[in-house]
Amino acid sequence: MAPQKISGIDPSRVPRHVAIVMDGNGRWAQRRGLKRTEGHAAGEEALFDAVEGALEMGLRWMTVYAFSTENWRRPLDEVRFLMRFNESLLLRRRDDLNERGVRVRFIGRRTGRVPKRVVKHIEDTEALTANNRRMTLTFAFNYGGRAELADAVRAIAREVDAGRLRPDKIDEKTIGRHLYAPDMPDPDLVVRTSGEFRVSNYLLWETAYSEFVFTDVLWPDFRRDNLWDAVREYQQRERRFGTVGEGDAL
Numbered sequence: 208m209a210p211q212k213i214s215g216i217d218p219s220r221v222p223r224h225v226a227i228v229m230d231g232n233g234r235w236a237q238r239r240g241l242k243r244t245e246g247h248a249a250g251e252e253a254l255f256d257a258v259e260g261a262l263e264m265g266l267r268w269m270t271v272y273a274f275s276t277e278n279w280r281r282p283l284d285e286v287r288f289l290m291r292f293n294e295s296l297l298l299r300r301r302d303d304l305n306e307r308g309v310r311v312r313f314i315g316r317r318t319g320r321v322p323k324r325v326v327k328h329i330e331d332t333e334a335l336t337a338n339n340r341r342m343t344l345t346f347a348f349n350y351g352g353r354a355e356l357a358d359a360v361r362a363i364a365r366e367v368d369a370g371r372l373r374p375d376k377i378d379e380k381t382i383g384r385h386l387y388a389p390d391m392p393d394p395d396l397v398v399r400t401s402g403e404f405r406v407s408n409y410l411l412w413e414t415a416y417s418e419f420v421f422t423d424v425l426w427p428d429f430r431r432d433n434l435w436d437a438v439r440e441y442q443q444r445e446r447r448f449g450t451v452g453e454g455d456a457l
């Protein structure tokens with residue numbers, strides 16, 4: 208399906224990969240006198256509207272931060288809710304995503320406190336959608352950027368230990384190959400909602416040269432138009448990657 212023309216967006220410069228920090232569910236709920244968990248539930252509509260908007264725009268890679276390695280520190284009731292909620296969301300939505308040509312993947316640790324049943328559903332969903340190529344939707348779930356780097360270092364150390372890799376051969380590509388999704392392009396654009404200006408351990412290695420767009424919108428209020436606004440802002444930016452700007456060279 209060809210991407211749609213979206214006003215103010217240059218279709219030839221749509222970012223390859225947009226990563227989103229879906230933040231502000233708790234505050235959205237509290238402002239309405241609801242429980243924090245009702246904010247998480249309301250975030251589902253935001254996510255699937257953003258997915259629609261991403262597909263319409265022709266985005267190939269979208270990654271969403273669903274649960275961080277630090278989120279285990281939240282009250283047990285909220286953690287339990289989030290585990291069950293993410294599981295049910297997957298079960299309810301995976302056929303629809305599959306029919307739309309979306310490949311669903313997960314990055315993060317699948318060990319520790321993540322219930323085995325949830326891991327099974329993750330694996331089943333990845334297998335179901337593995338051959339889809341229209342867009343890859345990656346859930347960062349029990350994900351931490353530092354954990355990802357620690358896991359990469361451990362895997363590299365094992366190869367050194369087994370005599371398959373010489374320490375002086377380790378370079379940036381070696382590290383890239385040991386991340387959770389080695390084939391995933393670095394995000395061009397990171398969007399964070401709810402007016403927070405921080406990274407919160409998201410894709411630390413991968414965002415070395417990403418553009419950041421922050422919005423005050425709380426995640427449950429986010430819609431495809433907000434995604435398109437972020438892409439419009441992205442298209443105004445000049446990316447330099449450490450070089451000099453166009454026309455600035457001597």
Ligand code: IPE
Pocket residue numbers: 229230231232233234235273274275278289401426
């Ligand atoms: C983001 O919303 C969802 C998760 C972190 C799982 P929050 O729950 O962080 O909402 P706020 O930031 O407390 O408003």
Ligand code: IPE
Pocket residue numbers: 228229230231272273274275278403405407
């Ligand atoms: C980041 O949001 C994690 C997710 C959106 C899943 P947090 O709400 O956990 O981040 P902090 O605590 O405000 O930094």
Ligand code: MG
Pocket residue numbers: 230231232
């Ligand atoms: Mg938050």
